[in-house]
Amino acid sequence: MKYIVAIIQPDRMDEVMAKLEEKQIHLVTVTPVMGRGRQKGISEVYRSHKEAGSLLKKTKLEIAVNDEFVKPAIEAIVGGARTGHVGDGKVFVLDLQECIRISTGEKGGPAIG
């Protein structure tokens, strides 16, 4: 079992969701987050004062998958989020020790799907 955390550009969200859907991965948690990488963002202007915009709006996806779905999930996220520019984001893969489905009490692999 792996836990996949991805930080992507908010405007790539629909594309990533579509690709995940194609790979039969339906379970995903999404959060709007702030962060920064190497790229410069779009600085905002308020009454002619430019905001430096040191933190940028990003979208965080979290997906728990069984081992056979790790590769498809990464392919879907990278495929959907890539534009080839800096700022496209990152995918992190973490080992997942346990998973419990609250409604039934199932544990491990069956609980994820």
Next chain:
Amino acid sequence: MGKYLKKSPFWFFAAFLLFTVIATVVAAEEIAPAAACAAAPVAAIDTGDTAWLLTSAALVLMMTPALAFFYGGLVRRKNVLSILMQCFMLMCLITIQWVLFGYSLSFGPDIKGVIGSLAWFGLKDVGLTPNPAYAATVPHQAFMIFQAMFAIITPALILGAFAERMKFSTFCVFSLLWATIVYDPVCHWVWGVGGFLRADGALDFAGGTVVHINAGVAALASALVLGKRQGYPDKISPPHNLPFAVLGAGLLWFGWFGFNGGSALGSGALATNAFVVTHIAAAAAGLTWAMLDWITNSRSTVLGIITGAVGGLVAITPASGFVNAVGAIWIGIGVSVFCYMAVAILKVKFGYDDSLDAFGVHGIGGIWGALATGLWATKAVNPAGANGLFYGNPAQFFIQFKAVIVTAVYSFVVTFVLLKVLTAVMGARASQQDERIGLDLTQHREAGYTVLE
């Protein structure tokens, strides 16, 4: 009880109760003469005029919560309630101040052109028959309550300058004293019978001098006395809710038809002119600011267009009963150019933290509007007014100039000293930590937004 005696809000409330008691006693004496008055010939009440003035009063009242949303959207989310609270507190506080003694100081029997007497304390002699000196066709109380709304919004305008850092108790004391020793006298000079600027022939149809220059300059003084917010200018987050600001600006525009249109004190031709030129100036100014943004920042911004529109409303205020449509367009274009320079260049250059540009928009816009009235005023619009420079009367421009200088100097000096005194006596700023946590939680023990549910 002992611990309450030490708290300033307690004394504040005690003084308020005491005044109310005195007012009740004074007003009780007045019942007999009122009956005698009924026998004397009275000016006729015009129902149309009265209907419009009362409607306008309601429109102007709405401008204060509108301003609360305009300002509230521009602050950080941890301070949104503090802005709404300060505005709402003024609606309550200044109303009581006004009916007890504020109206009397402003419009009561003149003392040497400087201030009204306390003869109308607690609305004594302010009844339901017209007072022809101010408005011959509506009940005196209709005029009084219309003016009350102006007295409320004027100190509310100032709070944009010290937003996000003032202690709430000091804010209450400051506002009450400011209304009494700055607003009421200036209101008397310009609008009160016998007031010296009124006697000079200064034109201020709906409060460009009394409301906007007065508040705008006081805003600059308070920004200077209170100092910058922590982290200003580099570490201040952008406006937390621009849609609120747009809602507020839209309601301000709507309410301004009462502010200017109602200042005709009747529902005829003059009210129509004021209504029309108010709308034109707001449109011209919003458009101009959007263009300026487009040229200098390569995008027109939402905050820009609403700031411009509000600036246009400010600038047309003194002129709305004296200029025609062409004058209104020029006033609208001019105000956005001047206010744009004030907020984008002047403020940066001098480094003061006028947080929400109360001086940059209301002060600068008000000064431009008062001077522009001396340029574009024409007797063709209002025979009771005067011609301006472009209609062959350069003297009017200098009368306007004098009124601007007198008001600005008085407001700046008195506000500056008042805040210095309050800083020494009770402290004007919230503590550093309270400011970092936010005024909503530290001053009011409430939060504007929840995270869960």
